[in-house]
Amino acid sequence: xxxxxxxxxxxxxxxxxxxxxxxxxxxxxxxxxxxxxxxxxxxxxxxxxxxxxxxxxxxxxxxxxxxxxxxxxxxxxxxxxxxxxxxxxxxxxxxxxxxxxxxxxxxxxxxxxxxxxxxxxxxxxxxxxxxxxxxxxxxxxxxxxxxxxxxxxxxxxxxxxxxxxxxxxxxxxxxxxxxxxxxxxxxxxxxxxxxxxxxxxxxxxxxxxxxxxxxxxxxxxxxxxxxxxxxxxxxxxxxxxxxxxxxxxxxxxxxxxxxxxxxxxxxxxxxxxxxxxxxxxxxxxxxxxxxxxxxxxxxxxxxxxxxxxxxxxxxxxxxxxxxxxxxxxxxxxxxxxxxxxxxxxxxxxxxxxxxxxxxxxxxxxxxxxxxxxxxxxxxxxxxxxxxxx
Numbered sequence: 323x324x325x326x327x328x329x330x331x332x333x334x335x336x337x338x339x340x341x342x343x344x345x346x347x348x349x350x351x352x353x354x355x356x357x358x359x360x361x362x363x364x365x366x367x368x369x370x371x372x373x374x375x376x377x378x379x380x381x382x383x384x385x386x387x388x389x390x391x392x393x394x395x396x397x398x399x400x401x402x403x404x405x406x407x408x409x410x411x412x413x414x415x416x417x418x419x420x421x422x423x424x425x426x427x428x429x430x431x432x433x434x435x436x437x438x439x440x441x442x443x444x445x446x447x448x449x450x451x452x453x454x455x456x457x458x459x460x461x462x463x464x465x466x467x468x469x470x471x472x473x474x475x476x477x478x479x480x481x482x483x484x485x486x487x488x489x490x491x492x493x494x495x496x497x498x499x500x501x502x503x504x505x506x507x508x509x510x511x512x513x514x515x516x517x518x519x520x521x522x523x524x525x526x527x528x529x530x531x532x533x534x535x536x537x538x539x540x541x542x543x544x545x546x547x548x549x550x551x552x553x554x555x556x557x558x559x560x561x562x563x564x565x566x567x568x569x570x571x572x573x574x575x576x577x578x579x580x581x582x583x584x585x586x587x588x589x590x591x592x593x594x595x596x597x598x599x600x601x602x603x604x605x606x607x608x609x610x611x612x613x614x615x616x617x618x619x620x621x622x623x624x625x626x627x628x629x630x631x632x633x634x635x636x637x638x639x640x641x642x643x644x645x646x647x648x649x650x651x652x653x654x655x656x657x658x659x660x661x662x663x664x665x666x667x668x669x670x671x672x673x674x675x676x677x678x679x680x681x682x683x684x685x686x687x688x689x690x691x692x693x694x695x696x697x698x699x700x701x702x703x704x705x706x707x708x709x710x711x
Contacts, residue, residue, distance in 0.1 A: 323428050324349065324403030326508070327410070327419075329479070330436035331471045332464065333446035334493045335500065336407060339436065342501050343405050347508065350394075350401040354409045357390045358382060368393075388418050395426055406430075413477040427622070427680065431511050433482040434504055436493035440468055516621045517542065517596035517707055520612075522674055523629035525662045526636040526643070527688045528695060532629065533600045535696055540703060543594045545587050547601040551575060554583070581611060588619050596624065609673045625706040626677050627699060629688035636663060 324347055330336045344351050361369030368390055372382045387409070395404060410416040423429045438446075447464045482488040491503040519542070523529045530546060537544035554562035555569075561579055568575050580602055587597070603609040616622050631639075637659055644654040654662075677683050686698050 325430045327406040327433040331438055331443045332467050333443035334436040334438045339504055340407055348402040349405040350398050351405050353407045354387055384418055392422055410478055412474055416478050416481040432487045432489055434507055435490045437490050438493040517624045519598045520623050520626045521598055521600045524636050524666050526639040527629040527631045529600050532699055533598045537598055541595040543591045543597045545597050545599050550583055603673055604670050606672055609676055626683045628683055628685050630685050631688040
């Protein structure tokens with residue numbers, strides 16, 4: 323999701339640039355003024371509450387504004403992102419927006435300010451007033467509006483400058499050149515984003531083969547925790563010794579070890595476009611761990627894919643693989659295969675259901691040849707990557 327706040331004094335040309343951003347990046351436009359008018363026109367509770375403030379000659383409270391913004395965001399879950407115009411206007415609202423973004427599991431990518439000197443703003447607005455007929459396009463009102471803008475906006479700019487997501491563009495040049503500057507800022511932000519895939523599926527669904535092929539095709543890092551754990555044992559590392567001991571006692575690998583391994587991959591993988599996770603998370607606890615690890619590294623899951631294969635096909639595949647010694651534990655009995663499938667059902671299906679509540683889990687038919695399945699998954703990944711830009 324791409325979230326942008328667009329700043330600029332009256333006369334900076336925000337309207338023109340907003341239209342470009344909405345069309346280019348398929349953003350949902352959020353103007354607090356427009357949202358308030360819509361709520362009041364529809365006579366909603368929030369609209370009536372806002373009207374009571376206005377009737378009393380007061381500014382609409384931040385509490386009402388943030389509820390309207392949250393409602394707008396949650397009602398548009400499939401938006402590619404949001405463009406905030408006129409919000410946040412104050413330092414307090416900057417904190418409010420940050421808290422709201424955290425609640426909604428997203429963040430503001432950048433605040434772009436179109437810089438225009440005061441005298442140029444006045445000149446532009448006076449010129450507009452000659453044709454617009456707007457009563458507020460006179461010099462006294464214009465300068466009052468500009469003073470209010472600068473008094474309130476500077477602390478907000480400092481807030482986002484400290485976070486490293488504030489960008490200023492020159493608004494005195496040709497409109498098309500202002501647009502190019504803004505586009506360069508956003509493309510720079512998009513280039514930093516990782517595309518992270520969580521690959522689910524029962525044992526035998528082909529996650530390993532598909533995951534490796536996807537990583538090679540799209541420049542992603544394939545993080546298959548099972549293979550990483552095996553490698554640690556083979557390399558006789560300190561972590562490998564702990565893993566071997568856990569396996570010998572019939573225990574799962576402690577979560578703290580899995581955390582260390584995944585965090586090392588996140589930190590040490592350079593020049594990758596994202597990660598594909600297979601085999602982790604297996605439990606609800608691990609799903610919260612992965613979410614937190616990704617957030618720590620300022621990224622998140624981009625696509626959650628579940629390969630769906632009928633149970634009888636899974637049993638057939640696992641039986642063939644074990645007879646061909648593709649599985650580490652050697653040939654498996656039917657009872658052992660069914661046990662593995664049941665363990666997945668008990669431990670991992672609740673994880674998928676959790677993600678279904680907050681993310682869109684894409685189910686893909688895992689039947690057919692490898693090329694057929696890979697083609698279906700690749701199309702889904704390509705679609706997701708396009709939606710990032």
